[in-house]
Amino acid sequence: MIKKNAFRAILVVFTLVLVSCSNNDKFKIEKGKVGPLTQKTTMLELDNIFKNDSIVKNLSEGALGDNYFQDDDEYLIYEKGGKHLLTIMPKEQLDSTSTIKSIEIHDARFKTTSDIHLGSTFAEINLVNKPRVETTLSSVTLFLDDINATIAIDKEELGLKNLSPQKVTLEQIPDLAKMKSFVVWFN
Structure with a gap:
């Protein structure tokens, strides 16, 4: 009985450590990486990566539009509850296969x-x-x-x-x- 309880306690501690480490990675900033996003992440993958969050897509009209001075595409990531996490800018406008040009951080948990x-x-x-x-x-x-x-x-x-x-x-x-x-x- 004592061995089973010790095993369960070790399993619980290991699970907590694993979850806390993966949660830290969710908000980790490194060169070429912000949380789960890397230099190879495409705009198409954002819906899957942030499936538990909300994404607001502000898309430009690109070369097809009348406004020469229009803004670039923006993907605003909001946590459930409305907290603004990130603003993602793609390298190529109106291209779901484009990779990320820049990410503006809006949440202090990203470190x-x-x-x-x-x-x-x-x-x-x-x-x-x-x-x-x-x-x-x-x-x-x-x-x-x-x-x-x-x-x-x-x-x-x-x-x-x-x-x-x-x-x-x-x-x-x-x-x-x-x-x-x-x-x-x-x-």
Whole structure:
């Protein structure tokens, strides 16, 4: 009887460890991988990968449309309950066999192996990544080469006015500055 109970206890612990590890992979960000998505994932596969979630497809008119300045296709992934998880952009518009160009992260549960996530501060990002910086009119973009990602920080977080042409260096970014967007690129 004791052996059966010990075996059951070991089986339960093993199952819990297995489930928790697979759940961590669901939200893991690596170079060329975001959760279950890889560089080889096609738009056609999204319905199966996110079968328990909701997908909103904002498709462009492509070359057939009248609007030359229209947006690209977007696949917005929502968890049941309405939480926005990801926005996926394909490489080719109106092509279900296209692979992924980029994924914008909208949920802080998605994390890198160094624990960088949507809620991370600049100090946390800078400590483990040593990003390159580029300034735009309204934000500062940090390039994380080790995972091929970009992070935007609003200039207001830096105490600067939007639409300012002022260049910003890493040293000028406050440690507590929060990111505005987190995009992983698949190219």
